[in-house]
Amino acid sequence: MASLWIPSHPKPDPSQVSNGADGPTQRTITAPLPNPSLQVTADHQLKQVEAPVYAPGHGEVLLHIKATGVCGSDIHFWKSGRIGSLVVEGDCILGHEAAGVVLRCGDGVTNLVPGSQPPVLLIVKGDRVAVEPGVPCGNCWLCAEGRYNLCEDVQFAGVYPYHGTIQRYKVHPAKWCHKLPDNVTYSEGALLEPLSVVMHGIKSAGLSLGRGAVICGAGPIGLIALAAARASGAHPIVITDLEPRRLEFAKTFVPTVLTYQVQKNLDAQGNAQEIRKLYGTHEYVAPEVVLECTGVENSVVTAAYTARRGGTVMVIGVGKEIMNNLPFMHLSLAEIDLKFINRYRDTWPAGLQCLGGGILDLKPLVTHTFPLEKALDALHMCSDLTNGSIKVQIMDDVEATI
Structure with missing residues (x-):
């Protein structure tokens, strides 16, 4: 799943990267529920810690991540600390196969609707979305050609230093969130990435x-x-x-x-x-x-x-x-x-048609699920093939508001 960093495009300073995409000036907010996350460390350890929650900036949404699939790349980053030239140099929240619900929208977001929050009497659910985890720069010649999967400055969720989706609250650009049809579950939405x-x-x-x-x-x-x-x-x-x-x-x-x-x-x-x-x-x-x-x-x-x-x-x-x-x-x-190939481009709309239209039924692939609080167990399950797992997913079934 991972593209390579080109030497002429150095990795960003990790101090300039936060849970979202706007850097250290992002405003943290208080959430009614904790934000447990699963992080990999530079010395090949996993830890479950509470992560900060950020307000969505311009063009961004705050998501409640409902489902995240465990990918082989997550295991590679844990066990080996790298995939090619992609190296874990500090703590990083894992996860990139995800779907969730929109809780808040930042300025300028018109394509997605957030859920209403108490004390509103008529509670409206936010849009259900699948997360396309790679955020290209949008300015280079590859992005201009539509080959954004080859962008050298992509910010890819779960690849150090960009935090991923094994957490409850995640900020992500609205442009890279795709609405789920009513007949496609969060679990299926998370399968759109693979x-x-x-x-x-x-x-x-x-x-x-x-x-x-x-x-x-x-x-x-x-x-x-x-x-x-x-x-x-x-x-x-x-x-x-x-x-x-x-x-x-x-x-x-x-x-x-x-x-x-x-x-x-x-x-x-x-x-x-x-x-x-x-x-x-x-x-x-x-x-x-x-x-x-x-x-x-x-x-x-x-x-x-x-x-x-x-x-x-x-x-x-x-x-x-x-x-x-x-x-x-x-x-x-x-x-x-x-x-x-390097990842994908312009595949989410067609993938949604495949799942929503009954062309593909991928539900049988999900053999094991774990609650967010037991995400560490999910990675251990996935890393041992003798357990007989195919696709392991981390689910968060709580009702989160903010």
Whole structure:
């Protein structure tokens, strides 16, 4: 999910970054309920502490975060302290897969409505929204071209020093809050972020109706990619993983899928040959697109050998900074496109249509939920694959006012 900082664009001074986007001059306010948050520290620790609550500035809204999904990147920041050149250098509230309700609007906000507060007799609920966590600068040439996901000065929730959504109260620009249809829950709204990653990858990969595809990895991103590929008309589809329980889940999630358990005693070419056998012997029916959703180097290499000649390998997963064993000449001689994505752009409206219109049902992916006060337990659950979790979410079911 994470983009890289470019050396010519240094990280901001953390003293100039607060819970919202306006820096240290932001005004704190008193909330009737505490604001518990889950923070990662520079020495790879997690702590649950109460965070300050900020008033929304111009163009901003104050949200009550109702649901936040735990992402693999949250685990990376905790366990490793970094993803590529993104380094945790101080305390930072984690979380970026989120949905919530609007409590207050700052000046200039016209697209969202806050809830009414006591002592008003007729209580009106605020708009329910999904949070697009990346806030680009809006001024660079990439933003001007509409490729704001590549903005070098993006402020991304949950990536140090920008605080994330595992807290009760969060300020966020109204522009990057998307109204939820009445039939889409907060839990589903929080799934729009990983869905957006998949949608951007699928669009860039160019899945074709009736053409074969492979999904590498049956984690949350891989399973969403499976559902989206099926909805896009790709067929046949094979999903791979080391863990048989995740493959069993994939089979119940999309019954038409073929599964392949990666064999540790085979190298990348050997596993690729076994995957290709599931498509038959004719080169033409071999997988045209491989969606690599793990970021693991050996899996990327396997994907390269799995795609048919002239096909596409789309790397969606986040991996290590340097990969040394990519089969360059195989990719070259077979004219296989090796492609990458950085997050997403302009995906929330279409994602909302997919969920609200019944094109995708991602609710079965949420296998475990935890209350906000037990967010630490949620990360421990997600970090241990033996627990059998798929998507872990942190929910806050209290009625917050301010």
